[in-house]
Structure formats: C-alpha cells, structure tokens
Amino acid sequence: MVESCTFVVFGATGNLSRNKLLPAFYHLESAQRLPDKMAIVGVALQEWNTEYWRQQVAQDIQLKARGDLNREILARLLQRLHYFQGDFTVVETHQHLKAYLEKESQIFPSNIVFYMSIRPADFGVVANNLGAIGLNLERDGWRRLVVEKPFGYDLVSAEMLEVQLHRYFRERQIFRIDHYLGKEMIQNVLVFRFANVLFEPLWNRNYIDHIQITHAETAGIEGRAGFYEGTGALRDMIQSHLLQMLTLVAMEPPPNMDPESLRDEKVKVLKSIRPISVSTVRSYAFRAQYVSGSIGSNKVVGYLNEEGVASNSTTETYAALKLYIDNWRWRHIPFYLRTGKRMATTASHISIRFKEVPQQLFRRTPIHRLEPNWLLLGVQPNECLRIELQTKEVGLEMRTHTTGLDAASCGQEEAKLDAYEILLLDVIKGDNSLFLRDDEVRWAWQVIDPILRAWATEREFIPSYNAGSWGPSETGRLFDCDDQHWRNTL
Structure with missing residues (x-):
C-alpha cells in the first residue's frame, strides 16, 4: 500500500x-x-x-x-x-x-x-x-x-553539488530524476533483453557490429538562450539521457530487479567506458552548430541569429560521440551517440546492427550483397520494436529484400503514459530504480569531462549544418568502417 x-x-x-x-x-x-x-x-x-x-x-x-x-x-x-x-x-x-x-x-x-x-x-x-x-x-x-537534471555542469561542479546534497540528506533520500528513464520503451529495453532467451546469446561482440543511439529534434532553443549558451548539446543530452540509454543496452543481467542491483550494473558499464584523453578528442567526438535552413515548409534562422545568442558563440547544437566499453561482452564494439537541434525530424531511437554472415553463399546469383540485420527500438515519438531480416523476393530469380518484423504496438497511436507520471509515482512509493545514484552521475561526467575541456579551448571555429538536415556530413569520420553510416529512421 x-x-x-x-x-x-x-x-x-x-x-x-x-x-x-x-x-x-x-x-x-x-x-x-x-x-x-x-x-x-x-x-x-x-x-x-x-x-x-x-x-x-x-x-x-x-x-x-x-x-x-x-x-x-x-x-x-x-x-x-x-x-x-x-x-x-x-x-x-x-x-x-x-x-x-x-x-x-x-x-x-x-x-x-x-x-x-x-x-x-x-x-x-x-x-x-x-x-x-x-x-x-x-x-x-x-x-x-x-x-x-542537470546535476552539475562538469565533474567538479557535480562533485560540489553532491557534497551539498549529502550534508543533510542521505543517499537513499535523494532521487535524481532523468525523465528519459520513465519512458515506456526505455524500461522495455530491460524486459526485451532479459525476458526473452532469443536475443541474449546474440547480445555481444561476436554478433553485433555496432550500436547507435540517436536523439534528434526539429526544435531550436525555444527562447532559452540563457540556459543553452552555458550548456550545449553534449551536456544537455549526451551526458544524461543518451548515456543512460547506453547503460541499459550494454549492462549485464542484474541478480534481481531491486534498485541497487540494477544501478550497480549501470555503474559497471560507465566505469568500463574507455577513457578519452583531451589529446584524442577529435577522434572520438564531433560538434557543430546549425545555420539557417528549412523545417518542413518553414524557414528558420541559424543559431547565431537566435535571440540572446552571442554573435561569436561556439556552443554546439549538435554533438556526436564514439565510445568503447572495455569489458568481456563489448570489447572493440563501437557505440555511436548523437544528438542535435533543428534536425530533419524529431525522434529518439536505438539502432543495433548485426555483423554480416560469415560466408557469402549467394555470390553466383543475382544477389550482389546481403544487407545486414538490424534491431531497432523507437523511443519517441512512436514507441516501436522492429527486426530487419533478409528474405527472398517472390519470383524466378534468387533476389532478396528487407522484411521488417514489428512488435504489435508499432505504428499505433494509443495514449501513452508520460514519463513524469511513472517517476512521480515511484518517488511516492520510494522506488529509486529509475533514478540516478551519486556514483552513476560522477562516472558519467568522467566520460564527458575531457571532451568539454578540449572544446573549451577551441573558441575560434565550429563546423555548421543546415537546419532541417541530419547534421554535418563530416561526422561520418567517427565511424570505424566505410560501410557504417547513421541510421536516421526506423
């Protein structure tokens, strides 16, 4: 009760x-x-x-x-x-x-x-x-x-905030809320992974080529220049929401679903992320800023022309990151994270690409190349789970096409619970499973902090991308292989 x-x-x-x-x-x-x-x-x-x-x-x-x-x-x-x-x-x-x-x-x-x-x-x-x-x-x-959120603006300020909060409150009394963790599909990642024996044998470096986590918005800064100028896309989205999504995708099965066991496994993922040094940031991170363009049929101004933004601002409105998790399950498998304002559409999704089949059996047929399998999880605006497989086309020749196997909820527009409804009820019940622990916040900042320090020294120039696009083409340099590319849609 x-x-x-x-x-x-x-x-x-x-x-x-x-x-x-x-x-x-x-x-x-x-x-x-x-x-x-x-x-x-x-x-x-x-x-x-x-x-x-x-x-x-x-x-x-x-x-x-x-x-x-x-x-x-x-x-x-x-x-x-x-x-x-x-x-x-x-x-x-x-x-x-x-x-x-x-x-x-x-x-x-x-x-x-x-x-x-x-x-x-x-x-x-x-x-x-x-x-x-x-x-x-x-x-x-x-x-x-x-x-x-935000729980600080860098590692030092986050640690200072924790000292202030813990002066009078114990850790079990503190609920650090990240509304992304209240979204149905984010919670469904746990059920999908750990309630189905079908996927767990494939959920590792032996079968997965890479994983992408995307959050795109058509919106600009919506009159919040005072906030955004001091924050930027990396702090606003990647340090919190996207890293949280990464931990749920990459974590090991917890011994049970009690809050501490769940959060222990998430922290293990963050601790296993390969450190990025300030000198290697260019190889692992990319930033950009939107210029004028079109969102649908509407013309929109560039970031520097937004009210309250300094004319020489180098605050990033787009950030992309490549991370490696150095543990047994994920060694050498890249995780690509990206977020941006004024993008082509508003969507959040997790895209998991599997490796190619080990033998090309169809080289003497009209099939020139087999497309890889994908597992796609739509987080918003449409919650969806889709698996892409290769099947034979109907006809006399051996040709293939991609078939999507969708969960029953894909494409449905039924009313969804808002994340805050779930999280507020959890606060009242005292269930902190979906809330961040102090060491979780600290390790997330340790991942991001070297990038922030490197970008803070680069104040003369920032790459740009047109509003209404999918971001700058230069971000492709983060990919490990030529056949890897951003998955923009489900």
Whole structure:
C-alpha cells in the first residue's frame, strides 16, 4: 500500500511544474493511483493564494490533459493543492513552511517529498535550508528530495553539488530524476533483453557490429538562450539521457530487479567506458552548430541569429560521440551517440546492427550483397520494436529484400503514459530504480569531462549544418568502417 504524503513543489509556478508535474498528477488522479490523503504544496515567489493557484492549474491542465477533460477528476486534484508564498532561497521561508505544515497537520501527512523544480544553481541552497531547520529529519515520517537534471555542469561542479546534497540528506533520500528513464520503451529495453532467451546469446561482440543511439529534434532553443549558451548539446543530452540509454543496452543481467542491483550494473558499464584523453578528442567526438535552413515548409534562422545568442558563440547544437566499453561482452564494439537541434525530424531511437554472415553463399546469383540485420527500438515519438531480416523476393530469380518484423504496438497511436507520471509515482512509493545514484552521475561526467575541456579551448571555429538536415556530413569520420553510416529512421 502506498503511504500518504505531502508533496512540496519548489518553483510551483514555473514551466516544468505547469507543463509536466501538475498534468502528471492529474493523470495519476484519473488512474486512482494517488494516496487518499496526499496533499500538494506549491512554493513560489509570486504573491498568489491557494484559490488563484488552483485556477491557474485548472487552465493549464485543460490544455495538457490527454483526451477529454474530466471535471470531477480535476476537482479532486484541485482540492489537494495548497499554495505557500515565499522565497525558497532564504532560510526564513523554510522556517515558516515548517510551521505551516506542522500547524495544519490534519491536512498535511508527515511523510514529505521535496521536489526542486527550480534553477540548478539553487539546488544546494534549498537542500541546505531544509537541513538547517530539520526538515530533512525522519522523526515522524520519511523525507525524500527530488533533484532535476542537470546535476552539475562538469565533474567538479557535480562533485560540489553532491557534497551539498549529502550534508543533510542521505543517499537513499535523494532521487535524481532523468525523465528519459520513465519512458515506456526505455524500461522495455530491460524486459526485451532479459525476458526473452532469443536475443541474449546474440547480445555481444561476436554478433553485433555496432550500436547507435540517436536523439534528434526539429526544435531550436525555444527562447532559452540563457540556459543553452552555458550548456550545449553534449551536456544537455549526451551526458544524461543518451548515456543512460547506453547503460541499459550494454549492462549485464542484474541478480534481481531491486534498485541497487540494477544501478550497480549501470555503474559497471560507465566505469568500463574507455577513457578519452583531451589529446584524442577529435577522434572520438564531433560538434557543430546549425545555420539557417528549412523545417518542413518553414524557414528558420541559424543559431547565431537566435535571440540572446552571442554573435561569436561556439556552443554546439549538435554533438556526436564514439565510445568503447572495455569489458568481456563489448570489447572493440563501437557505440555511436548523437544528438542535435533543428534536425530533419524529431525522434529518439536505438539502432543495433548485426555483423554480416560469415560466408557469402549467394555470390553466383543475382544477389550482389546481403544487407545486414538490424534491431531497432523507437523511443519517441512512436514507441516501436522492429527486426530487419533478409528474405527472398517472390519470383524466378534468387533476389532478396528487407522484411521488417514489428512488435504489435508499432505504428499505433494509443495514449501513452508520460514519463513524469511513472517517476512521480515511484518517488511516492520510494522506488529509486529509475533514478540516478551519486556514483552513476560522477562516472558519467568522467566520460564527458575531457571532451568539454578540449572544446573549451577551441573558441575560434565550429563546423555548421543546415537546419532541417541530419547534421554535418563530416561526422561520418567517427565511424570505424566505410560501410557504417547513421541510421536516421526506423
């Protein structure tokens, strides 16, 4: 049984809360998954009251709800909402918040989740303020602290953040949320690998040629120049989302599915990634920046012409990486990761190419070359699992064509769970399987840090690619073999 709790959201009037968290709570309310007495307390600087906040949330959910809005469900959710005005960067606000929660104890359960939907610069400040007045202590119920990415901007800042978080909170109380891990297909990778005996014998260096992990977006920086100029594609996507996808694809079977066993295996993968030295970055990483082009029928400006972007900026909007995992299973098998803004389409997928057959039996037939087998996992927007095999064409001659074997869900447009619905419910249940552990964050930064340091010294020039394309052609130099190429679609 899920225990009731008080869910405190710092930054309750911000975009994340309005567009993701509150709509997720609505859908959990609709599914009857929220504890009966659970309360949600929004903390923000705006001088609002509870009634006005409820009105704003109702308007937001009308726009974000899947399907037809259910007024009865919305009313039930709104009754859970309570607004607390204050500056969460000062300790006095937390003192008043503590007094408020204790005074209204019949409304607010003693178990508390603190969700930091705030600027990364304030994570440590809020954690220290909570600890300074004892809101971290579990005397009358459990306490959980939810931290949104990014977890630092490089290895040093990530380690500093961990020191701040652990000053008052124990590791088991900290939930570092990466919403990608809540996506259905990402979780399905584990089921696909470990619930089917068919693929595990093939899941190694003997049969797999290489693995690609792609996240492409048609969107630009969407007016977030202040954030993106200090972040870039490598930090924003590869260090977090794409490396997490890599660990799930490459990990060994855990002894069981408890959170620590699962996260232990993910950390082993990150620890096994071959280190990249600053001097060899050019052989393993590539960056670029979009210039003007067309997305569909719409003309779009280049990155340097986006509002708030410096005219001489070398911030990358495209990043590609080649990694090797030096363990028994994956020795010498390249993993290619790439992400980009203003790409030809919006899609995330994992593409696994198998090696060619060891003997060319058909050389005296019209078959000149056999295409390799692929295993394709679509993550978004369409969740899909597809296997590509070679079969004979109908006819008198020996010719082949590629046949795709699709999972039953491929191409269906049924309503999907949002990742935040899954992850918020896991926080309430205390299941941290899909959340990052402190050593996991540290090892991920160790993979990326040499690349960041090398690129920081290259401020005069950055390659470009046209908006609406699949990125720069020069990125092909990362491939080990001439017959390897980016797989752009499923």
